[in-house]
Amino acid sequence: xxxxxxxxxxxxLLLIGAAVLLSRPAVGENxxxxxxxxxxxxxxxxxxxxxxxxxxxxxxxMLDSGAFYSxxxxxxxxxxxxxxxxxxxxFHVTGVGGGRAEASIANVAVFTLxxxxxxxxxxxxxxxxxxxxxxxxxxxxxxxxxxxxxDLGQGEVRLFQTKxxxxxxxxxxxxxxxxxxxxxxxGTTPLEPHTLATAYVNGKEIRVMFDSGAGLxxxxxxxxxxxxxxxxxxxxxxxxESYGIGEKIIQSYIAPIASFKLGDEEIRNTRLRIADLExxxxxxxxxxxxxxxxxxxxxxRQHKLYFSYNGGPVFNxxxxxxxxxxxxAAAANAPSGxxxxxxxxxxxxxxxxxxxxxxxxxxxxxxxxxxxxxSAALTELTRACDLAPxxxxxxxxxxxxNWQLQRTAAATADIDRAxxxxxxxxxxxxxxxxxxxxxxxxxxxxxxxxxxxxxxxPLADVRLGMARAYxxxxxxxxxxxxxxxxxxxxxxxxxxxxxxxxxxxxRALSGSDLPLALKDCDAAVKRAxxxxxxxxxxxxxxxLLRLRLGDYDRSIADFDASLKTExxxxxxxxxxxxxxxxxxxxxxGQSDIERATALWPAVAEAFRGHGIVP
Numbered sequence: 124x125x126x127x128x129x130x131x132x133x134x135x136l137l138l139i140g141a142a143v144l145l146s147r148p149a150v151g152e153n154x155x156x157x158x159x160x161x162x163x164x165x166x167x168x169x170x171x172x173x174x175x176x177x178x179x180x181x182x183x184x185m186l187d188s189g190a191f192y193s194x195x196x197x198x199x200x201x202x203x204x205x206x207x208x209x210x211x212x213x214f215h216v217t218g219v220g221g222g223r224a225e226a227s228i229a230n231v232a233v234f235t236l237x238x239x240x241x242x243x244x245x246x247x248x249x250x251x252x253x254x255x256x257x258x259x260x261x262x263x264x265x266x267x268x269x270x271x272x273x274d275l276g277q278g279e280v281r282l283f284q285t286k287x288x289x290x291x292x293x294x295x296x297x298x299x300x301x302x303x304x305x306x307x308x309x310g311t312t313p314l315e316p317h318t319l320a321t322a323y324v325n326g327k328e329i330r331v332m333f334d335s336g337a338g339l340x341x342x343x344x345x346x347x348x349x350x351x352x353x354x355x356x357x358x359x360x361x362x363x364e365s366y367g368i369g370e371k372i373i374q375s376y377i378a379p380i381a382s383f384k385l386g387d388e389e390i391r392n393t394r395l396r397i398a399d400l401e402x403x404x405x406x407x408x409x410x411x412x413x414x415x416x417x418x419x420x421x422x423x424r425q426h427k428l429y430f431s432y433n434g435g436p437v438f439n440x441x442x443x444x445x446x447x448x449x450x451x452a453a454a455a456n457a458p459s460g461x462x463x464x465x466x467x468x469x470x471x472x473x474x475x476x477x478x479x480x481x482x483x484x485x486x487x488x489x490x491x492x493x494x495x496x497x498s499a500a501l502t503e504l505t506r507a508c509d510l511a512p513x514x515x516x517x518x519x520x521x522x523x524x525n526w527q528l529q530r531t532a533a534a535t536a537d538i539d540r541a542x543x544x545x546x547x548x549x550x551x552x553x554x555x556x557x558x559x560x561x562x563x564x565x566x567x568x569x570x571x572x573x574x575x576x577x578x579x580x581p582l583a584d585v586r587l588g589m590a591r592a593y594x595x596x597x598x599x600x601x602x603x604x605x606x607x608x609x610x611x612x613x614x615x616x617x618x619x620x621x622x623x624x625x626x627x628x629x630r631a632l633s634g635s636d637l638p639l640a641l642k643d644c645d646a647a648v649k650r651a652x653x654x655x656x657x658x659x660x661x662x663x664x665x666x667l668l669r670l671r672l673g674d675y676d677r678s679i680a681d682f683d684a685s686l687k688t689e690x691x692x693x694x695x696x697x698x699x700x701x702x703x704x705x706x707x708x709x710x711x712g713q714s715d716i717e718r719a720t721a722l723w724p725a726v727a728e729a730f731r732g733h734g735i736v737p
Contacts, residue, residue, distance in 0.1 A: 154288035159269055160237040162186065162280040165486050166493040167256050169411050169439065171275055171335050175261075176235035177203050183257040186280060187336025188273075189408065190262030191316055194247040195229060198582040198612040199258035205229040207248050226250075236265075251616040253336070255585035256550070260336055263316035273335065273419040275411065276433045276494075278486025285424055292420050293429040303431040304386025310426050318421050319404055320428060323384040324395070325350055329406040331385070333419070333428070337410030338365065339396055339439050341375065346406030347397045352378050354397075362396055362440075364656060372617055372657055373399045377440055385409075388432060388458040394440055412439035415494050432458055435494040481511035485520060492524050500524045515545035523554065534558075547578035549585060556592050565596040572596065576605070582612040590625055597732070599633045623647040624661045631668035632733045640668050659688035663695050666702075670735070675702040693723035697730060704737050712737075 162173045164186065172183045180203060184193075200207060207227040226249035234244040246259065253260060270283040270292070285292070293303040309319040318333040329346055347353065354361075358379040364372050375398035383390045400408070416437045420429040437458065488503030504521040511517055522537030535558075541551045552575040559568035572592055579585055586605040593602035606626045613619060624647040630640035644665035651658040666681030682699035685692055700715030716737075719726045730736065 154290065154292075155286040156270075156288070156292070156294065157284040157286070159282040159284055162237060162282075163482065163486060164275055164278050164280055164490075166275065166278075166411070166415070166489045168254065169338055169493055170254050170257065171280070171411055171414070172257055173261065173280070176233075177205075177231050177258070178233050184259055184261045185253050185257050185336055186266075187253075187260035187262050187334070188266055188271075188318060189332060189334030189336050190260045191314075192247055192264050193259065193261045194226075194249065195259035196250065196252040196584075196613075197248055197615070198252060198584065200229050200246075200248045201612065202580055202582050203258065205231065205248075210247070249615065251618065252584040252613065255583065255588065267311065267316040267423065270423055271421045273414050273417075273421075275335075275414045276416075276418065276487070276490050278483065278490055285422070288422075288425070291429055292422050292425070292427070293418075293431060294420075295418060296431060301431055302387070303429055304388055305427055305429050306386045308421070308426055308428045311423055315404075317404060318428065320385070322407065323382070324407075325381045326384075330404065331407045331409050332402070332405035333414075333421070334408040335411050335414050337408040339441075340408060340410040340413050340437075341396045341398045341400060342378075342407040343400040343402050343405075344397055345400075347378065350380075352380070352397065359397075365398065372620070372652065372655070374652070374655060383437075386430065390437055390458055393438065395438065396440065410439075411493070413437055415490060435496055439495075481507045481514065481517060484510065485514075485517050488524070489520055492520075492527070495527075497524050497527050501528065513544055515541040515548050515551070518544070519548060519551045519554075522551070526554075526558070546574065549575050549578050549583075552578070553585065553588060553592065556596075560592065560595050565598075568592065568596045569598055569601075572598070572601065576601065581608055584609075584613070587613075587618060587622055590622070594625065594629060599629050603629050620647045620650040620657060620661065624657075624664050627661075627668060628664040631664060631671055634671055634734060637668060637672055641665070641672075644668055653684075654688050656688070659685045659692070663689075663692060663698075666695060666698055667735075670698050670702055673705075675705050678702045691722055693719040693726045694729075696722065697726045701730075701735070701737055 164171045164173055165183075166172070171186045173186050174181065174183055176182065182199075182203070195203075195205070207229045210226045210228055226247045229246050229248045231244040231246065232242065234241045266280075266282070268282060270285055272281040272283065274280065291303070291305055293305070295301070296303050306320050311317070320331055320333070322329055322331045324342065324346075327350055329342070344354070352359070354374075354376050356378065359376050362375040362377045365375055375396055377394050378397050379392075379394050381392065383393060383395065402408070416433050416435050417430045418433060422428070484503045484507035488500045488507060491497070491500035491503060501521065501524050504517060504524055507517040508514070508521055518537050519541040522534045522541060525531075525534035525537060538551055538555050538558075541548060542555070545551075552571045556568040556571035556575070559565070559571065572589055575585070575589060579589070586609040590602045590605035590609065593599075593605060603626065606622050606629070610619065610622050610626070613622075623643040627640045627644035627647065630636050630643075644661060647661040648658070648665055651661050662681040663685040666678045666685060669675070669678035669681060672678075679699055679702045682695045682702070685695045686699070689695070696715050697719035700712045700719060703709075703712035703715060706712075716727070723729075
């Protein structure tokens with residue numbers, strides 16, 4: 124049986140600060156809330172990140188209320204020079220997409236969290252990385268120690284110990300009468316620590332799990348089917364692919380719904396993300412998009428959850444291939460009616476610029492940016508930059524907001540200043556390289572990618588993104604080098620098929636090591652699900668490779684498979700046209716080439732640049 128992480132309940136009690144007696148009527152005169160710890164949270168691509176220290180190394184973890192146990196990725200454990208040992212026989216971890224990953228155990232000699240040191244701390248090691256900006260997740264074995272308040276909009280998560288509290292614990296509503304909801308949650312245990320409650324979709328009951336690490340709120344396909352919603356239903360559109368802990372890639376969709384109701388809040392005529400999740404305890408994950416738009420208090424002692432609306436869209440519906448045809452997101456994706464309607468008017472009270480130091484303004488700014496409230500984000504981040512004018516991170520954060528607001532000159536000035544202050548700031552180097560690629564300046568992109576390559580650690584997750592960017596800059600050798608570093612260090616990662624596909628494509632484009640390329644492409648195609656974007660990319664790459672090899676019939680079959688899913692892929696049309704010309708099907712070949720050129724006038728030049736001509 125696995126032991127809990129070495130942060131024992133008694134250990135965290137050492138973090139207790141001054142007791143906060145709340146005598147307001149909403150809480151009760153005899154109720155004491157004692158704050159155990161405060162975790163400053165910085166949002167990054169819908170991931171709530173917090174800082175800690177593993178031995179002598181500063182690191183970031185994603186705070187994941189959906190994880191029963193804290194975990195490191197294998198590459199992060201290796202980079203932190205942690206020795207691992209086998210988990211008990213048959214032990215594995217399972218992601219929400221059904222992917223499984225073998226797990227091992229690592230011991231951290233000294234783990235520093237919230238300013239306190241803990242010794243000989245155990246972490247699980249395994250599965251996919253959860254972003255290039257963190258080493259793993261902190262889960263419910265930390266969060267379940269007491270009550271927990273999620274205030275992601277203000278950039279904090281707080282742990283509490285309560286005494287004598289029988290009434291509502293939404294203490295922040297105070298005497299102002301800010302509306303809040305109180306709902307029952309399932310009883311929890313150390314082995315079943317997840318926060319589960321009841322919600323309603325289109326008036327029908329579902330079970331929801333509050334999962335700060337879910338990426339985005341998502342309803343399972345199985346639950347959607349019970350509601351009469353399938354990927355083939357009218358108005359449902361593709362929202363791309365996602366992945367969890369294990370190797371499995373899952374497809375997601377955006378579906379119109381009449382209503383979503385939780386507690387006293389109801390959102391009408393909106394849309395929900397649905398995906399092929401394998402959830403044992405719930406029908407839907409309420410992810411960080413929901414957390415950002417609410418302030419949430421989980422009382423494990425009372426088996427209650429209290430929440431109030433912060434403002435902005437409740438669900439992040441990005442990723443659709445075409446824009447929704449219904450009402451604008453701000454109107455269709457916010458609570459309405461009854462008390463929930465009043466919550467929408469509380470935005471100024473809960474969302475106004477607050478006080479604090481530069482770090483406080485920065486955290487609130489990136490939280491606002493995660494809610495796509497870029498105007499508020501710019502205000503907060505400008506204040507952070509004013510208070511700490513030489514902090515490269517804050518200036519880079521503002522650069523990204525300026526870019527989203529299409530303030531190109533301001534964004535460029537900010538990112539240049541950030542890199543002047545900190546030349547090895549890898550996220551800024553990667554962002555500036557991407558901007559250069561968008562403007563067609565491949566030379567500038569290459570310089571920034573080379574700098575990022577020199578600054579990043581050998582096993583860093585960001586190297587997969589570097590490979591994509593190097594390929595876009597037509598720098599095939601450096602792109603291949605990134606993949607040769609990334610693939611062995613991320614063997615169980617869900618993105619391995621993508622990496623193998625990229626490596627196959629790079630070799631096919633360069634005309635080198637074609638047998639090795641075919642091995643990679645075969646593996647990528649085998650692991651991809653048919654009729655998905657991954658399958659279309661992998662068969663397109665293998666079609667190109669087989670064109671190089673002169674295997675024209677199989678190349679045509681691969682391009683056919685790719686075009687069946689992605690009919691606007693000019694590369695596949697042109698490649699198939701060349702195959703047909705080689706087979707002396709002049710009319711068919713010219714027809715495909717004309718179709719490709721209509722889709723992308725520069726396609727012939729792109730092929731010629733790699734020495735592939737009719």
